[in-house]
């Protein structure tokens with residue numbers, strides 16, 4: 001088979017079909033490192049992955065590293081990652097192996113920003129796309145959360161458990177297929193660090209752009225007032241004017257570990273503004289299609 005032309009989704013679907021067929025216990029919580037070692041050995045006997053190990057990494061969370069002979073590869077993940085983050089890191093590096101090792105013969109190091117939602121680098125986006133498709137297969141995820149559902153952090157947290165990934169990884173995956181208008185906002189010290197809109201939110205103009213610098217949180221929002229209660233996590237209804245010029249349901253919690261506030265915004269079913277003929281938005285949508293996660 002001509003694996004050279006396989007993209008991230010095709011590779012992920014390949015392994016998912018295999019896993020569905022074998023259907024091991026804990027189908028969605030499979031050992032990513034073992035999968036990488038065993039499948040690379042049979043698919044690419046000339047240069048398989050032979051080692052997966054934990055190491056102190058300075059400034060990186062994962063890496064794909066060749067042996068000197070270039071006939072073997074190793075995946076390294078940084079110490080101190082939760083099991084969910086570790087699985088995503090391993091899947092990300094496995095994605096680099098499948099998609100990029102021929103071009104990057106000296107290997108690839110991945111920073112934290114490369115592996116979460118904010119990267120702009122094509123190879124990192126491809127590795128993330130592979131990882132999220134591999135770990136959270138679309139057909140199964142759409143059965144857990146229907147495309148028109150408005151899930152809270154409990155529902156999305158159950159998905160994160162099901163796939164043994166971080167909550168943020170599960171939310172980002174859901175945002176990529178949902179038919180509702182929603183955004184995830186990550187903020188630090190009162191400023192939005194990055195945000196991700198679902199496609200219906202994007203085409204309706206509900207986006208927070210951070211490319212031109214940090215954006216302060218709205219003063220009337222729960223996140224902006226450091227209001228981290230169970231009520232805020234479950235969802236607070238805001239009138240128009242707090243987040244956007246329309247009513248918004250805000251679900252907010254703070255992750256002490258990552259020193260970050262995560263906010264999920266559910267918007268109403270408003271008709272997209274100027275969907276047709278608005279070239280800016282169409283371009284955004286196209287760009288989004290091309291860049292994936």
Ligand SMILES: [Zn+2]
Nearest residue numbers: 110114124127
């Ligand atoms: Zn990477």
